[in-house]
Amino acid sequence: MSSTTALWLSIAVIGAWHGLNPAMGWPLAVANGLTERRATAVFATLLPLGGGHLAAMAVALVPFAWLLGYLSWRHVIQLAAGALVVLYGLYKLVQPRHPRALARVRPTQLAWWSFLAATAHGAGLMLVPFMLGLCAQEPPARGGLAAAHATVMGTLAQSTVGLALAVAALHTLAMLLAALLAAWTVYRYLGLRYLSKAWFNLDRVWAGSLVVAGAAGIATAL
Amino acid sequence: MEPLFPDPTFHPSPRLAMAAEPEKLAYTALLSPDRSRPDAIAVIDVDPASPTYGQELNRALMPHKGDELHHFGWNACSSALSPLSGHPFLQRRYLIVPGMRSSRIHVFDTHPDPTRPTLLKTIEPEEIVRKTGYSRPHTVHCGPEGIYISTLGGGGADGTQGPPGVFIMDCRTFEVLGRWEIDRGPQQLHYDFWWNLPRDYMVSSEWGLPPQFENGIVAEDLLGNRYGHRLHFWDLRDRRHVQTIDLGANHQMALEVRPAHDPSREYGFVGVVVDTTNLEASIWTWWRENGSFHARKTAVVPPEPADPAVLPALLKGFGAVPPLISDIDLSLDDRFLYVACWGTGQLRQYDVTDPMNPTLAGDVRIGGVAAHAAHPSGRPFAGGPQMTEISRDGRRVFFTNSLYSSWDTQFYPDGISGAQVMCKVGANGGLELDGDFYVDFGKDYGAHQVRLQGGDCSTDSFCYPSA
Numbered sequence: 120m121s122s123t124t125a126l127w128l129s130i131a132v133i134g135a136w137h138g139l140n141p142a143m144g145w146p147l148a149v150a151n152g153l154t155e156r157r158a159t160a161v162f163a164t165l166l167p168l169g170g171g172h173l174a175a176m177a178v179a180l181v182p183f184a185w186l187l188g189y190l191s192w193r194h195v196i197q198l199a200a201g202a203l204v205v206l207y208g209l210y211k212l213v214q215p216r217h218p219r220a221l222a223r224v225r226p227t228q229l230a231w232w233s234f235l236a237a238t239a240h241g242a243g244l245m246l247v248p249f250m251l252g253l254c255a256q257e258p259p260a261r262g263g264l265a266a267a268h269a270t271v272m273g274t275l276a277q278s279t280v281g282l283a284l285a286v287a288a289l290h291t292l293a294m295l296l297a298a299l300l301a302a303w304t305v306y307r308y309l310g311l312r313y314l315s316k317a318w319f320n321l322d323r324v325w326a327g328s329l330v331v332a333g334a335a336g337i338a339t340a341l
Numbered sequence: 342m343e344p345l346f347p348d349p350t351f352h353p354s355p356r357l358a359m360a361a362e363p364e365k366l367a368y369t370a371l372l373s374p375d376r377s378r379p380d381a382i383a384v385i386d387v388d389p390a391s392p393t394y395g396q397e398l399n400r401a402l403m404p405h406k407g408d409e410l411h412h413f414g415w416n417a418c419s420s421a422l423s424p425l426s427g428h429p430f431l432q433r434r435y436l437i438v439p440g441m442r443s444s445r446i447h448v449f450d451t452h453p454d455p456t457r458p459t460l461l462k463t464i465e466p467e468e469i470v471r472k473t474g475y476s477r478p479h480t481v482h483c484g485p486e487g488i489y490i491s492t493l494g495g496g497g498a499d500g501t502q503g504p505p506g507v508f509i510m511d512c513r514t515f516e517v518l519g520r521w522e523i524d525r526g527p528q529q530l531h532y533d534f535w536w537n538l539p540r541d542y543m544v545s546s547e548w549g550l551p552p553q554f555e556n557g558i559v560a561e562d563l564l565g566n567r568y569g570h571r572l573h574f575w576d577l578r579d580r581r582h583v584q585t586i587d588l589g590a591n592h593q594m595a596l597e598v599r600p601a602h603d604p605s606r607e608y609g610f611v612g613v614v615v616d617t618t619n620l621e622a623s624i625w626t627w628w629r630e631n632g633s634f635h636a637r638k639t640a641v642v643p644p645e646p647a648d649p650a651v652l653p654a655l656l657k658g659f660g661a662v663p664p665l666i667s668d669i670d671l672s673l674d675d676r677f678l679y680v681a682c683w684g685t686g687q688l689r690q691y692d693v694t695d696p697m698n699p700t701l702a703g704d705v706r707i708g709g710v711a712a713h714a715a716h717p718s719g720r721p722f723a724g725g726p727q728m729t730e731i732s733r734d735g736r737r738v739f740f741t742n743s744l745y746s747s748w749d750t751q752f753y754p755d756g757i758s759g760a761q762v763m764c765k766v767g768a769n770g771g772l773e774l775d776g777d778f779y780v781d782f783g784k785d786y787g788a789h790q791v792r793l794q795g796g797d798c799s800t801d802s803f804c805y806p807s808a
Contacts, residue, residue: 141424142424146422147424149805150539153805153806154539154604154605216513221425222425222426222485222486223485223578226538226539227541311353311354312357314347314422315347315351318347318422318429320346320429
């Protein structure tokens with residue numbers, strides 16, 4: 120597996136991880152499905168949640184991608200970004216409480232809530248090292264499929280902002296699929312009891328994964 | 342370190358709460374009517390399998406005298422499981438105990454030994470009034486932004502400087518954060534409040550200002566219809582008043598607000614203490630339809646004629662006892678509404694399956710201004726059924742007998758010795774006093790609100806329906 124594929128795969132896996140984390144909102148889809156007694160309400164809730172998540176990813180990724188336009192700084196940016204993500208993870212480890220502003224969002228403002236929840240948790244930051252890693256990839260040398268791939272990657276690399284958006288899109292798609300899986304399983308099969316029995320406190324695991332992602336970013340840059 | 346799993350007493354829906362393990366302990370607020378002793382929280386064993394069943398295990402004393410404990414509540418309820426609130430790993434562990442006369446707030450920790458609550462923190466009245474402009478803290482609910490506490494008074498010595506309202510306290514540090522209201526509209530009086538969290542509204546009710554209750558009921562104010570008689574509806578996340586419903590000036594004192602527990606149901610009930618035109622008490626149903634609120638009187642309890650010779654001075658001229666609905670409580674399945682008639686000494690059970698048409702399903706009589714009905718055990722019961730708490734499974738109803746120290750002596754001049762009794766509820770309704778359950782707190786203490794271990798029908802709010 121080339122490192123490019125590995126990076127894209129990581130982005131999708133992180134998407135699934137975000138989708139499965141209840142703090143990103145799938146229990147809301149269950150609640151709305153049960154309240155309206157319609158399965159379609161589960162999907163209707165997840166779509167704006169996905170929209171908000173996508174926006175949160177873009178807001179975190181695009182500035183870094185844009186900065187990367189200054190090629191001479193590439194190394195510094197990668198290191199600084201990695202350090203930032205590690206620090207934010209450490210902060211979340213020490214101070215796991217959620218911002219009270221989140222509780223002030225109306226239950227109907229799903230996209231806004233999702234955007235704020237993802238941003239406050241540093242969900243977008245978690246992707247930054249991987250995106251920067253992708254931007255830094257040299258196009259692989261020759262070969263049929265590899266050459267075609269290289270062309271695509273080369274074009275993307277010319278537009279790092281485009282790459283950032285592609286990363287956000289793939290990540291959000293994976294996030295939505297995982298959230299749908301979680302919400303649907305609880306809504307249709309497991310029942311609400313599952314919420315109180317098996318809802319792990321993922322806050323520290325989440326903070327830990329921020330630290331790991333940041334450290335990985337630093338390691339690649341060194 | 343936060344726990345890894347949600348507190349086992351967090352129930353996503355009302356139905357799951359009903360199916361959970363029954364309560365083993367009850368906490369009851371005790372008050373010293375003459376303020377000669379510190380008020381207390383009594384811990385009662387309500388586990389039928391326990392050798393000390395029906396006995397008072399311990400009494401946690403307040404650090405000062407004269408608090409006048411009234412209502413109190415848990416620091417967290419099932420709504421903490423809401424994904425929006427973002428803190429599902431709180432523990433239902435601390436009792437928030439306001440002193441209604443002192444304006445002091447106590448935080449008791451029920452861990453590690455739930456039979457021995459220990460005082461964790463005392464918040465002095467000066468801090469509350471400085472941060473919020475409010476005094477006389479009363480009802481406690483846990484909600485999206487932390488712990489919400491309603492107050493009955495504003496600033497100043499007699500609590501009349503500025504309107505009373507709701508303030509917020511941090512649910513982990515128990516720090517008073519500030520006023521909840523951003524736009525209070527025409528609201529000037531306060532009593533109870535509750536909400537529908539997913540539908541994002543709050544409902545509040547009105548009693549009176551401190552000079553109208555602290556030294557006893559003011560007959561001129563009552564006959565002049567100057568106590569509260571309105572319901573207020575609020576946008577919960579916006580903290581904004583949206584609608585007032587006036588029940589009519591003769592419907593004096595709209596007290597307990599009980600919304601349906603299932604958040605997909607957009608209705609609730611409120612009890613009115615007395616109609617000054619005919620001494621009736623009434624139950625009103627309020628509901629939301631197309632975004633606006635409505636309310637209608639759906640049940641009345643008539644006064645009962647009595648020989649003026651046996652009546653206290655306040656009632657002699659009427660030759661009748663008003664029922665005085667002082668508390669109502671709704672079972673978790675939204676099926677039975679319990680109505681405490683503190684004047685006539687009756688606990689009524691209404692079937693409210695059709696909320697617009699409550700039908701009487703059961704009743705018991707005990708105490709009462711004129712009747713003085715005894716407990717089935719043969720023991721006397723002073724006062725009448727007052728603060729009512731239903732077990733989560735809906736099979737047991739606990740109640741105490743004191744209303745408010747200065748009002749107790751006006752309606753029951755012989756004094757009210759604190760007591761807690763219990764009714765058993767049939768599977769399909771019907772109500773019977775349990776002859777074996779009688780907790781006697783002695784003549785030095787009055788008994789007020791009851792809280793059950795693991796949550797109860799007047800503190801838990803839910804973010805998921807019972808589907």
